[in-house]
Amino acid sequence: MKNDAAPIRVMMTKLGLDGHDRGVKIVARVLRDAGIDVIYAGLHRSPEEVVTAAIQEDVDVLGVSLLSGAHMPLFGKVLDLLREKNALHITVVGGGLMPDEDVAKLKEMGVADIMRQDSTPEQIVATIRRVVAERSDA
Amino acid sequence: MTKHDIFQPTTLKKLEKQFADWEANELAESLERRGESKDEFRTEAGIAIKRVYTPLDIADIPPEDIGLPGQYPFTRGPYPTMYRARPWTIRQVSGYGNAEDTNARYKYLIAAGQTGISTDFDMPTLMGYDSDHPMAFGEVGREGVAIDTLDDMEALFDGIDLNVISASLTINPTAFIIYAMWVSAAKKRGYDPQRLMGTIQADILKEYVAQKEWIFPVRPSVRLVRDTILYSAEHTKRFNPISISGYHISEVGGNAVHEVAFTIAFAISYIEECQKLGMSVDEFAPRLSFFYVCQADFFEEIAKFRAARRVYAKVIKERFGAELAESMRMRMHVQTAAMTLTKPQYRINLMRTAVQALAAVLGGAQSMHTNGFDEAFTIPTAEAMKLAIRTQQILAEETNVTSIVDPLGGSYAVEALTSEFEAKVFEMLNQIDDLGGAIKAVEAGWMQRICADTAYEYELRKARGERTVIGVNKYVEEDEEPADFAPHPYDEGTLERQLARLNRVRAERDTASVQAILERMKVIATDEKQNLLPVTMEAVEAKATLGEICDALRSVWGVYREEPIF
Ligand code: B12
Numbered sequence: 001m002k003n004d005a006a007p008i009r010v011m012m013t014k015l016g017l018d019g020h021d022r023g024v025k026i027v028a029r030v031l032r033d034a035g036i037d038v039i040y041a042g043l044h045r046s047p048e049e050v051v052t053a054a055i056q057e058d059v060d061v062l063g064v065s066l067l068s069g070a071h072m073p074l075f076g077k078v079l080d081l082l083r084e085k086n087a088l089h090i091t092v093v094g095g096g097l098m099p100d101e102d103v104a105k106l107k108e109m110g111v112a113d114i115m116r117q118d119s120t121p122e123q124i125v126a127t128i129r130r131v132v133a134e135r136s137d138a
Numbered sequence: 139m140t141k142h143d144i145f146q147p148t149t150l151k152k153l154e155k156q157f158a159d160w161e162a163n164e165l166a167e168s169l170e171r172r173g174e175s176k177d178e179f180r181t182e183a184g185i186a187i188k189r190v191y192t193p194l195d196i197a198d199i200p201p202e203d204i205g206l207p208g209q210y211p212f213t214r215g216p217y218p219t220m221y222r223a224r225p226w227t228i229r230q231v232s233g234y235g236n237a238e239d240t241n242a243r244y245k246y247l248i249a250a251g252q253t254g255i256s257t258d259f260d261m262p263t264l265m266g267y268d269s270d271h272p273m274a275f276g277e278v279g280r281e282g283v284a285i286d287t288l289d290d291m292e293a294l295f296d297g298i299d300l301n302v303i304s305a306s307l308t309i310n311p312t313a314f315i316i317y318a319m320w321v322s323a324a325k326k327r328g329y330d331p332q333r334l335m336g337t338i339q340a341d342i343l344k345e346y347v348a349q350k351e352w353i354f355p356v357r358p359s360v361r362l363v364r365d366t367i368l369y370s371a372e373h374t375k376r377f378n379p380i381s382i383s384g385y386h387i388s389e390v391g392g393n394a395v396h397e398v399a400f401t402i403a404f405a406i407s408y409i410e411e412c413q414k415l416g417m418s419v420d421e422f423a424p425r426l427s428f429f430y431v432c433q434a435d436f437f438e439e440i441a442k443f444r445a446a447r448r449v450y451a452k453v454i455k456e457r458f459g460a461e462l463a464e465s466m467r468m469r470m471h472v473q474t475a476a477m478t479l480t481k482p483q484y485r486i487n488l489m490r491t492a493v494q495a496l497a498a499v500l501g502g503a504q505s506m507h508t509n510g511f512d513e514a515f516t517i518p519t520a521e522a523m524k525l526a527i528r529t530q531q532i533l534a535e536e537t538n539v540t541s542i543v544d545p546l547g548g549s550y551a552v553e554a555l556t557s558e559f560e561a562k563v564f565e566m567l568n569q570i571d572d573l574g575g576a577i578k579a580v581e582a583g584w585m586q587r588i589c590a591d592t593a594y595e596y597e598l599r600k601a602r603g604e605r606t607v608i609g610v611n612k613y614v615e616e617d618e619e620p621a622d623f624a625p626h627p628y629d630e631g632t633l634e635r636q637l638a639r640l641n642r643v644r645a646e647r648d649t650a651s652v653q654a655i656l657e658r659m660k661v662i663a664t665d666e667k668q669n670l671l672p673v674t675m676e677a678v679e680a681k682a683t684l685g686e687i688c689d690a691l692r693s694v695w696g697v698y699r700e701e702p703i704f
Binding site: 020025042097118 | 261262264265267272273274275276277280281349350351389390391480481482514515516517590593594597598601607610620625628699700701702703704
């Protein structure tokens with residue numbers, strides 16, 4: 001359960017070799033400016049590293065930004081690892097560049113939401129707050 | 139007939155008076171009837187823009203700074219005849235799947251009229267991993283072409299006449315290996331290396347700042363660049379061993395001044411490193427090449443290209459004491475700005491790109507890639523690239539803009555902006571000198587911070603509607619139809635085919651001799667003064683894989699890890 005007073009904790013990550021980090025840094029900053037507790041895990045991380053770090057840091061949200069096109073295999077691995085490690089209480093939110101049909105599939109696989117190109121700062125903050133609230137209600 | 143010299147002191151005095159009168163009368167009346175849309179007008183880089191420019195704005199510019207095309211300081215273009223003698227090279231990027239897939243794309247684009255080749259590699263190739271490495275998971279052949287061994291490289295350029303068409307290779311930390319493979323493949327086909335035309339990007343310093351492809355720490359990585367420049371100066375004299383790139387600095391967030399200042403600061407560092415080994419600047423500078431973006435701010439971009447050439451010429455001559463004109467002449471490849479292209483109303487990307495391409499031509503580019511209308515979807519389809527080629531052909535062959543060299547030369551506004559831009563670049567170069575040079579600035583994350591800040595400000599301006607992005611924050615269509623084209627698909631069979639060739643090469647080669655070469659490479663790597671290129675050539679010819687070569691050097695130098703700042 002999320003205590004209302006505690007700030008939301010988000011870990012922003014990039015997976016695999018994708019170096020497009022303009023977006024992830026903007027999202028991290030937008031969230032920080034909105035009073036959310038943000039960690040940015042940096043570039044070139046494997047799904048194992050990211051999932052382990054998210055558990056250690058006890059985050060509410062694992063934000064994954066991908067523009068490399070490798071989102072289907074990489075998100076698949078992250079979700080499998082979260083399940084394996086009994087960490088499905090961590091909400092996964094994705095963003096970046098991906099086609100509509102993949103977004104639908106990723107949501108079916110368990111990604112809470114996906115925010116793509118040209119999402120505004122307000123939309124990003126609202127989405128993070130919403131998915132955390134939905135999780136706490138569940 | 140009387141000759142009116144507009145720059146005579148008496149004429150300028152008269153003009154000053156005329157200008158003051160105009161401000162007091164025509165302008166004041168007009169502003170009273172209808173104010174202007176903004177209180178202040180600025181370029182994207184923040185340079186204040188005047189309402190109108192007059193001879194007064196350029197009277198102080200030394201005429202020799204403007205000069206003539208093909209003459210120091212090359213403001214008006216690197217060559218005297220420019221497009222009248224030789225159109226710019228139409229050079230579209232290709233790269234996906236296995237070497238055969240990309241080779242087929244090259245041939246399609248050549249048939250459509252492209253006059254140069256440009257290659258994008260997949261992430262494992264860019265980052266120094268073989269296709270079967272765990273970090274390559276999901277990425278083989280996806281964002282570019284997969285290259286593991288010399289055999290891939292041979293397939294990539296199969297049937298392409300390297301004496302007729304020049305090849306550009308977008309490759310950075312592994313540039314020394316890809317260069318060695320490319321030269322070896324060409325030699326096997328009987329080409330004389332000294333006649334090969336081509337370019338590798340190999341600009342590692344901008345990787346740490348902008349494109350984020352790296353393997354080793356900064357210093358040994360710069361050494362590899364130095365080794366490649368010096369080796370190429372001796373063995374492949376017509377090849378450009380580096381394309382110092384502002385494009386990525388801009389696309390990660392930097393403004394036009396950052397783009398040019400960082401680029402030239404990086405050039406200074408590379409030159410200094412080469413000089414430390416006793417080479418004179420004129421021995422290698424003629425083959426240093428550059429790569430810029432052309433963003434949407436039309437006149438700023440034109441001024442940028444002109445100012446970049448001028449600053450560079452001055453730096454090479456005054457700071458390094460070069461004597462050859464070829465050393466001072468900045469030659470540039472230009473790509474239109476992918477960051478300006480949108481998914482909503484994606485067809486309008488064609489118009490954006492055409493306007494940016496025109497600015498690049500008016501700015502004097504030597505070579506160009508125009509982006510596809512499908513830029514915001516995935517890597518481009520063949521159809522999108524053909525339209526992009528047609529855009530360049532329209533400019534080159536239908537508009538007649540190519541008949542006049544530097545047609546905006548002498549424009550009060552463009553000359554004034556060019557000079558102001560130059561001053562801003564020199565200011566920033568001084569700042570970088572004060573920090574101890576570009577290598578130190580990169581290690582300290584100074585440029586990274588500037589780019590992240592500028593990117594964030596851009597995002598906020600966009601969100602507030604101060605920076606118009608049509609289809610996104612203006613003229614938005616709520617019920618846009620889904621895309622009516624099929625974006626480029628990823629072929630799931632790519633990995634299997636890639637591994638089949640990789641495994642065959644590993645099985646057929648003499649692995650013991652590969653290992654012996656790699657051991658020797660490790661020893662050479664420990665001696666800063668030695669050049670790693672000869673042993674790299676040996677390694678690729680013995681069919682060492684790209685990943686094995688990188689692993690050998692990783693074991694000596696360690697790896698780079700970025701401090702995650704935001
Ligand atoms: C800028 C850019 C670059 C820059 C990147 C600079 C940097 N360090 O970030 C440079 C020039 C270096 C570059 C290089 C390459 N690029 Co590039 N690049 C782009 C471009 C033009 C824009 C991306 C961008 O930064 N947008 C601005 C940011 C702010 O938007 P964003 O990341 O989408 O983030 C927003 C939202 O998505 C959301 N968001 C993002 N993540 C998250 C996460 C969460 C949790 C949430 C809630 C929200 C969220 O919030 C942000 C704000 O709205 C795109 C095409 C396009 N127009 O989209 C191609 C593109 C992504 N690149 C591409 C390619 C192929 C490459 C290269 C591999 C080319 C090559 N082979 O050499 C290299 C690889 C670089 C690397 N190391 O990975 C392809 C990817 C193809 C694919 N996925 O199928 C694209 C689509 C271009 C194309 N059509 O070919 N690129």
